[in-house]
Amino acid sequence: MRMNIARLYLCAFTWWQTHSSSKTRPDFAIMMIALSAFGPTMFAGEVISEAEPSEVLTWIRSAERSGRLEVDFYPPDKRPTQYAGWTDFELTLEYKYDQQMKWKFTREKTVNVTIYPNFTTIKPLMSHTVKLPDSLNASTWYQSELGRHELDHITIGSHPRLILLTTHLVKSIVTIKSQADRITDVNQKWAQEEITKEVNRRSQAVQSLVADNNKRLDDLTRHGAREIDDRSGFFDRLFLKENLDESKFAYLGDILKLIESPEYRNATIQFPH
DSSP, X not given: OOOOHHHHHHHHHHHHHHHXXXXXXXXXXXXXXXXXXXXXXXXXXXXXXXXXXXXXXXXXXXXXXXXXXXXXXXXXXXXXXXXXXXXXXXXXXXXXXXXXXXXXXXXXXXXXXXXXXXXXXXXXXXXXXXXXXXXXOXXXXXXXXXXXHXXXXXXXXXXXXXXXXXXXXXXXXXXXXXXXXXXXXXXXXXXXXXXXXXXXXXXHHHHHHHHHHHHHHHHHHTTTTSOOTTHHHHHHTTTSHHHXXXXXXXXXXXSHHHHTXXXXXXXXXXXXX
16 A cells, blocks of 8 residues: 555545444544554555656666666565665676787797787676565556665666766776787787786775775765765765775776766766665
8 A cells, every 4th residue: 555644544434424424533533543553564665755756666677677787576584685675786898899809929939918908898787686575566666765775776886977987997908918828829819818807906995996986985874774864965076086985996097087077977866866
């Protein structure tokens, strides 16, 4: 049920006026006592706000259809973590590139190789899996306190700045220096493996950055138990230089020009928070 307690009382009063006679109207007091006692229990874990957050719901449905969001509900005896709600972030990268190589022999008769990748397509895909108790309404989970907290985690991992940062981080791989034991080892497959290693290192750095901000959110809110003091400020600073410095982001030097660009600084979250 999506009706809040105040509306429940109003409906009860209207029914009493319409259907009750003057002889039975004292029964209304009994009815109101019962509603006062059991009403809050009836609606525990249900919708907190009656206003339908259509932008949020539209985003959720779109994300679920595209595979960017999955919401799982667990029974009480199968709680996956110590916390009632949990959100896992995953970054996958689709990319294409051309490559060139140069090499020279060392005195030790190994081979120093320089690979020059040229990325022609880079598509970061951010997805989230949310775990919630099945006591929440599957249709309106995002309106509960717990659901709204998990949406904050989704907001971090879905921020448009994160897509710009990840794309630029891969695009900035212009040379990779490596070493091979024998010249016969140096071929297209070997070079592709070296490029994949470098892309994965940068992908892992982005995932660590998101994890660090998720931890910061949990520390500030005590895992959703209280509001953030400066809520707008927290989300506005995400992935700007101050935030990257605080997270000790390993590839800051590769993205300094990007993070000062108007496109990056003006990128905002995709749904109201």
